[in-house]
Amino acid sequence: MPTIILLDVSLSMCRMVPLNDNNNDNQMTQLKSLAIHGLNALLDYESQNARLEFTSLMVFSxxxxxxxxFTRDYDQLKAALHSIELFDKTSFVNALRGVKNMVLEEWGSEMACNVILVTDGNAAINAHLMNSSNGNKIEESTDEDTDDPVFPLPFPFPAKLHIVCLTTINDNSFQKSLPFFAKLIELNSNDSIKEPFLVNHLYSGGQVWVPEGNQLSYKSVQNVFNKLAESNYRSFKGRLYCGMLSSPISLYPSLDSYIQIRDFETIKAEPSEDISICGFMDIAEVSSPPVHSRHLVLPLQESKEEVRKTATAMVSNPNNPSDCGPIDFEDLLTSMCADEGRQPSFTVLLHGSLKVEGMVAICQVGTPNWYGMLYSWADNKKKSNLMLSTFKCGAESIPWLTNLKSYGFPSINIQKTPQEINVINEKKSFSQGCVVWLKQAFLQSDIQKILRHARKLPEKTAHFYKELNRLRRAALSFGFYALIEGLASILERECRMLPGTAHPEAALQLTHAVSCLRQPRDADCYNQCITPLETNFNK
Known part of the structure; x- marks a missing residue:
């Protein structure tokens, strides 16, 4: 889950506050220094417990x-913290708009994020709540020149908004600003808050954090950031079971509770520390099921207590084959307590087996009736990882499979499933390498590829028309007709700029492609393909 740190750098952050420190009774410091100290503690916790997550730093006034x-280089983030400058007044709405724009550009609307807003806790000066009929309207008392009139909350992506106020809970300005902060969290969670003025209460969309005590100190600020980190970045540590085999594992990102709101009910499921494999299936049978979340499965080293328990069970096992001879407890314990690289792991065995056999392992990840699947996933040709994808809650979350409760090992499976799984052996449209333009650079890359082939005509005639038809079909599918006209103009310009040494067929092919792109569109234009022009040079 990516994290956006949103730091207030208005002039109010340069205010000097006394510190509650026994060693320095009369010491004063700026709120900016306290914020940097607390954020350094947060980054240290992330680097140790959530090192695979991305973090970004934004400042606002x-x-x-x-x-x-977004980066995993925590030294870079810490260096950026020490280079901040202070500016004018605070505008929370503009800052939240900036978060919205950045996340949509980098991750889209499906990625869940943590937004940590750090401020001095005084918002009553420039914002107040207006009690409207719908109960979710916020107006600001100062005039702001904003290009986006749409209020940024709730975010168009799943997000938790955490507001850290560097003040004391008894501060009068904070008490006046607390309804504003609570309203922001309520809007982001899109849910009613029964106790909107309760500080350090975990809402469904975030939390308001305030240091403990009647006076600020470096220790109290560090403690509040550590509590925030422990509640949101604690790594999931559990155990993976398959029959008599087991192994301690860790999941990145952490496995959170499942909540789904339907028309007449709310479905909730809690993750379990024990993930039990129910059975194995071919990848073709599972196909591409809808998933709720994806997690990287990493093995952990066995604790000394678990190793001693396992060694004792192996020594006292009466079914030990006689040809192996007696097992020495001390030698077995020494070999099992070897370093992490030499210690045998069930997850390594499972990952290799799933990769070679082309199968997935159906497992139960929580209660009630929360299932997922373990599979081998390769990020490149040389490295692959064991992944866990969780399904939506329910034993029938995958429509083309039977009830997941009925799956299990043949020796313990009580409920039989005579109905066979019918797999349609046809290629799905989404598996044919469809064109995806998530960013502007992707579209620009496709156009540049066509231009590279166009400048090498007639040698690259086949490649030119292949890429041209590919982009044309994608534009017709999306209704992006302006792209077709723009591409025709670009090719027309390339035709005029052909050097005198160019092959005569190049100009003919480009002119033919431009005329085909500008032909009137009919109902069957998508199925029509632009073919190369037959010339005397081809014969």
Whole structure:
């Protein structure tokens, strides 16, 4: 789950506050220094417990600025923290708009994010709540020049909004600002808050955090950031079971509770620390099921207590083959307590088996009736990982499979499933390498590929028309007709700029492609294919 740190750099952050420190009774420091100290503690916790997650640093006053894009380099984030400058007034709405734009550009609308807003806790000066009929309207008392009139909350992507206020809970300005912060969290969670003014209460969409005590200190600020980190970045540690085999594992990102709101009910499921494999299936049978979340499965080293228990069970096992001879307890314990690289792991065995056999393992990840599948996933040709994808809650979450409760090992399977699984052996449309333009650079890359082939005509005639038809079909599918006209104009310009040494057929092929792109569109234009022009040079 990516994290966006949103730091207030308005002039109010330069305010000097006394510290509650026994060693320095009269010491004063800026709120900015306290914020940097607390964020360093947060980054240290992330680097140790959530090192695979991406973090970004943004600052805001009346405007917002990205100091560090999403990265795993925590030293870079810490260096950016020490280079911040203070500006004018605070505008929370503009800052949240900046978060919205950055996340949509980098991750889209499906990625869940953590937004950590750090401020001085005084928002009553420039914002107040207006009690409207729908109960979710916020108006600001100061005039702001904003290009986007749409209020940024709730975010168009799943997000938790955490607001860290560097003040004391008894501060009068904070008490006046608390309804504003609670309303922001309520809007983001899109749910009613029964106790909107309760501080350090975990809402469904985030939390308001305030340091403990009647006076600020470096220790109290560090503690509040550590509590925030422990509640949101604690790694999931559990155990994977398959019959008599088991292994301790860790999941990245952590496995959170499942909540689904339907018309007449709310489905909730809690993850279990024990993930039990129910059975194995071919990848073709599972196909591409809808998933709720994806997690990387990493093996952990066995604790000394677990190793001693396992060694004792192996020594006292009466079914030990006689040809192996007696097992020495001390030698077995020494070999099993070897370093992590030499210690045998069931997850390594499972990953290799699933990869070679082309199968997935159906497992139960939580209660009630929350299932998932384990499979081998390769991020490149040389490295593959064991992944866990969780399904939606319910024993019938995959429509083309039978009830998942009926799956299990043949020796313990009580409920029989005579109905066979019918797999349609046809290629799905989404498996044919369809064109995806998530970013502007992707579209630009496709156009540049066509231009490279166009400049090498007639040698690259086949490749030119292949890429041209590919982009044309995608534009017709999306209704992006302006792209077709724009591509025709680009090819027409390339035809005029052909050098005198170019082959005569190049100009003919480009002119033919431009005329075909600009032909009137009919009902069957998608199925029509632009073919190369037959010329005397081809004969």
């Amino acid at each position: 009346s405007l917002w600025q990205i100091l560090s894009k």
